Amino acid sequence: MDDLLQRVRRLAGPEAAPDPALLAELARSQDVTLVREAGRHLAALDPRLVTPPGRTPRPLRVAVVPSFTADNVLPLLRVGLLAAGIAPTFHLTAPDQQLMALGRPGSPLDDFAPDLTLCLAHEDVFLPRDWDPTDLAGLAAAVDERAGRYTAAVASFAGRTTGSVLLHTVPLPSAWPRTVTSHRSRAGIGRLWRELNLRLLDLAERTASVDALDLETLLADCPSRLRDERLFRFASMAWAPAVERLYAQEAAGYGRALAGLGKKCLVLDLDNTLWGGVLGDDGPENIEIGPMYPGNAYAAVQRTALALRRQGVLLAVASKNDPGLVERVLGEHPELVLRRDDFVSVHANWDAKDGSIRAIADELNIGLDSMVFLDDSPFECDLVRGSLPQVEVVRAAGDPAQHVNTLLSGGYFDVLDTTVTDARRTDLYRARVERREWTERQGQASPADYLEGLGLEVTIRAADAYLLPRVIQLGGRTNQFNLTGSAHAEAETRRMAGSGDHEVLGFAVRDRFGDEGVVGALWIARHPDHWIVQNAVMSCRVFSRGIEFAVLAAVADGARAAGATRVEADFRDSGRNGPAARFLADAGFTPRDAPAADGTLRHVLPLEPAPALAPAWISVRDERPVPTEG
Known part of the structure; x- marks a missing residue:
C-alpha cells in the first residue's frame, strides 16, 4: 500500500518521471482505501504522467x-x-x-x-x-x-x-x-x-x-x-x-x-489457459478439457471467448508451442469448444510473446491499445506489460474455475450496443487475410492495377433507423481515421440525422473478396452556401484504398447540387488519429485561421472549379435523397 501511494505522491514533485504502469496496478488492487486515496492525489496531476506511451x-x-x-x-x-x-x-x-x-x-x-x-x-x-x-x-x-x-x-x-x-x-x-x-x-x-x-x-x-x-x-x-x-x-x-x-x-x-475505447481483440495463450496441461509434454490426447473438473473450467473459458467472438471481439492465439500440434488440436480434439475458424490469427511458435502480439496487431491493422492478452504465466504477463504497455494484460492465475471472472471483471470489451457487423467481424478480418495474401501474389503489379483488380464498390446512405446503430458505434469506437478524435453521443447523432439542416451518412464497401459492411460515417452540417464535415470516421479495415476520397467526392457533388460554394471540415489531433492527419490536405483542403482553443482546425475546399476527388478504381452508388438548393 505504502509503495503505491508513494509512487502517486512522487508524481507531484517538480521533477516527476512518468509512471505508466501505476494505473494498471491500482486497478488490480483490492485495497479500496488505497485506491480512493490515490484517486484523490491524482486529481491534481497531469493525466499524461500515468498514461502509457503512445496514448493520449x-x-x-x-x-x-x-x-x-x-x-x-x-x-x-x-x-x-x-x-x-x-x-x-x-x-x-x-x-x-x-x-x-x-x-x-x-x-x-x-x-x-x-x-x-x-x-x-x-x-x-x-x-x-x-x-x-x-x-x-x-x-x-x-x-x-x-x-x-x-x-x-x-x-x-x-x-x-x-x-x-x-x-x-x-x-x-x-x-x-x-x-x-x-x-x-x-x-x-x-x-x-x-x-x-x-x-x-x-x-x-x-x-x-x-x-x-x-x-x-x-x-x-x-x-x-x-x-x-x-x-x-x-x-x-x-x-x-x-x-x-x-x-x-x-x-x-x-x-x-x-468514449469508444473498448478493446477489439482477445489474444489467448493455450497451455493452462484454454486447456489444462502442456500440449508439448502431455500430448493432444491428455490435455485437460471436457466435462469434468478442471477440464470443464477451461471449457468455460472457451465458451466465454466464443460468446465474445459472436459479439464482434476478434480472437487470436499467441502461444509457445509446436504449430503442427496446435493445428491438430484445434481441428480434431472432440472436447474443444473453439475451432481454428474462430481465430483470425494463430501464432504458435517459439518466439517471444510480445513479438507475436505485435505481429498480430500488424496483421490485423489494429492498435496495440485495442488488445487484451490472457495468459497464466507471470513471466509472460510481465514481459508483455513491460514491452507493450498499451496492451491490457490479464493473468489467469490460480484456480481455473476463476478464469472467466478474471477475464470479464475488467469490462474490457464492453460496448454501448452490438450490430450485425459485430457478428460478422471474424469473417471480415479473415477476408482481410485472404486479401493480403492475394496482394502478395500480385508481385510487381502497379498500385493502380492492384486497386483496379479489387473491384471496389462503395454505397453511401443516409443514416436511417436501421443504419444508425452502426453509425453510432463507428462514431464511438473509431480512433485511427477519426478527423476530430471525437466519440459522438447517441442522442446528438440521432438529433442530427432527423434534422433538416444536418446529414448523417454511413458508407459500406465490398470487393472481390466479399462485403466489408458499413465501414465509415460522416456528420455534416448543411448551410445554404457551404457544408461542414463536422467529423468523418472510417474503419482501419479499409485503409489505403482511396475510399475516403470517393465518399468525399460524393459529399462535394451533393453540396454543389444544393448550391453550396465550398465544403469545410474540422481536424483535431487526438494523439491517436495519425492516419487521418493528411487526408484533408491530400484532398485539396487548406487551413482557415488559427486552431480553436481545443486544437480544432477548420479547413476549406472550394467547389469551383469542381474538385477531382473520386478514384477511378472505385464504383460509387449514392443512395441519398437528391439535394435541393437552399
Missing part, C-alpha cells in the same frame, strides 16, 4: 448526481476512468438537489454540459419514511408515485442533454422486508421492488440516451454488506466502500465504451 487520455465531462453522500465515489471513478484511457472532469451535485438538478432546465448541471451523467440512487428516493406493513397496496402506490417523479426527472434531463445518462437498479437493504413478519408479504415487497427496478431498466431500453447498470445483480458477487448503517445514519453514505468500488469500476467500463 480522452477528455470526458462526468456529472455525478446522487441521492446520498457520494464524495468517496469520485476518486474511485477517477482511477477507473484514467485506467481506461479517459481524463475526467467532474461535477458533483448535492444529494438533496438530485431531482431538481435533473428536472429543472437551466440548472448548474445543464451549464456543466456533461458527456456522461451518473444518477446514483438509494431506496429512500422511492420508499416513504413511514408506511404500514399491513398495507402493501398503499406502499406500492407510494413507490409508484415516487418512481414516477424520478423517471420523469431523468427523462427531462435526457431530453435536454447531448450526452449519455447512466442509471442503475437500486438494491433494497434486507432490513426492509424483514420489517414485515409475514413471509407472504415479504414476497410481495420483493415483487414490488423488482417491478421498480424493471421500470428503471425499461426507461433505459426505450430512451436512446439512457442506459442502466443492473447493480442489484452485480452485488451478488460483492464480498460486503450494502452499507455501514452507522455511516448511513451519521453521514448519509448509502454504500459501503466495496460497493462504491464496484460501482466505480462498472461506471468506468461504461465510460470506456462511451
Whole structure:
C-alpha cells in the first residue's frame, strides 16, 4: 500500500518521471482505501504522467448526481476512468438537489454540459419514511408515485442533454422486508421492488440516451454488506466502500465504451489457459478439457471467448508451442469448444510473446491499445506489460474455475450496443487475410492495377433507423481515421440525422473478396452556401484504398447540387488519429485561421472549379435523397 501511494505522491514533485504502469496496478488492487486515496492525489496531476506511451487520455465531462453522500465515489471513478484511457472532469451535485438538478432546465448541471451523467440512487428516493406493513397496496402506490417523479426527472434531463445518462437498479437493504413478519408479504415487497427496478431498466431500453447498470445483480458477487448503517445514519453514505468500488469500476467500463475505447481483440495463450496441461509434454490426447473438473473450467473459458467472438471481439492465439500440434488440436480434439475458424490469427511458435502480439496487431491493422492478452504465466504477463504497455494484460492465475471472472471483471470489451457487423467481424478480418495474401501474389503489379483488380464498390446512405446503430458505434469506437478524435453521443447523432439542416451518412464497401459492411460515417452540417464535415470516421479495415476520397467526392457533388460554394471540415489531433492527419490536405483542403482553443482546425475546399476527388478504381452508388438548393 505504502509503495503505491508513494509512487502517486512522487508524481507531484517538480521533477516527476512518468509512471505508466501505476494505473494498471491500482486497478488490480483490492485495497479500496488505497485506491480512493490515490484517486484523490491524482486529481491534481497531469493525466499524461500515468498514461502509457503512445496514448493520449480522452477528455470526458462526468456529472455525478446522487441521492446520498457520494464524495468517496469520485476518486474511485477517477482511477477507473484514467485506467481506461479517459481524463475526467467532474461535477458533483448535492444529494438533496438530485431531482431538481435533473428536472429543472437551466440548472448548474445543464451549464456543466456533461458527456456522461451518473444518477446514483438509494431506496429512500422511492420508499416513504413511514408506511404500514399491513398495507402493501398503499406502499406500492407510494413507490409508484415516487418512481414516477424520478423517471420523469431523468427523462427531462435526457431530453435536454447531448450526452449519455447512466442509471442503475437500486438494491433494497434486507432490513426492509424483514420489517414485515409475514413471509407472504415479504414476497410481495420483493415483487414490488423488482417491478421498480424493471421500470428503471425499461426507461433505459426505450430512451436512446439512457442506459442502466443492473447493480442489484452485480452485488451478488460483492464480498460486503450494502452499507455501514452507522455511516448511513451519521453521514448519509448509502454504500459501503466495496460497493462504491464496484460501482466505480462498472461506471468506468461504461465510460470506456462511451468514449469508444473498448478493446477489439482477445489474444489467448493455450497451455493452462484454454486447456489444462502442456500440449508439448502431455500430448493432444491428455490435455485437460471436457466435462469434468478442471477440464470443464477451461471449457468455460472457451465458451466465454466464443460468446465474445459472436459479439464482434476478434480472437487470436499467441502461444509457445509446436504449430503442427496446435493445428491438430484445434481441428480434431472432440472436447474443444473453439475451432481454428474462430481465430483470425494463430501464432504458435517459439518466439517471444510480445513479438507475436505485435505481429498480430500488424496483421490485423489494429492498435496495440485495442488488445487484451490472457495468459497464466507471470513471466509472460510481465514481459508483455513491460514491452507493450498499451496492451491490457490479464493473468489467469490460480484456480481455473476463476478464469472467466478474471477475464470479464475488467469490462474490457464492453460496448454501448452490438450490430450485425459485430457478428460478422471474424469473417471480415479473415477476408482481410485472404486479401493480403492475394496482394502478395500480385508481385510487381502497379498500385493502380492492384486497386483496379479489387473491384471496389462503395454505397453511401443516409443514416436511417436501421443504419444508425452502426453509425453510432463507428462514431464511438473509431480512433485511427477519426478527423476530430471525437466519440459522438447517441442522442446528438440521432438529433442530427432527423434534422433538416444536418446529414448523417454511413458508407459500406465490398470487393472481390466479399462485403466489408458499413465501414465509415460522416456528420455534416448543411448551410445554404457551404457544408461542414463536422467529423468523418472510417474503419482501419479499409485503409489505403482511396475510399475516403470517393465518399468525399460524393459529399462535394451533393453540396454543389444544393448550391453550396465550398465544403469545410474540422481536424483535431487526438494523439491517436495519425492516419487521418493528411487526408484533408491530400484532398485539396487548406487551413482557415488559427486552431480553436481545443486544437480544432477548420479547413476549406472550394467547389469551383469542381474538385477531382473520386478514384477511378472505385464504383460509387449514392443512395441519398437528391439535394435541393437552399
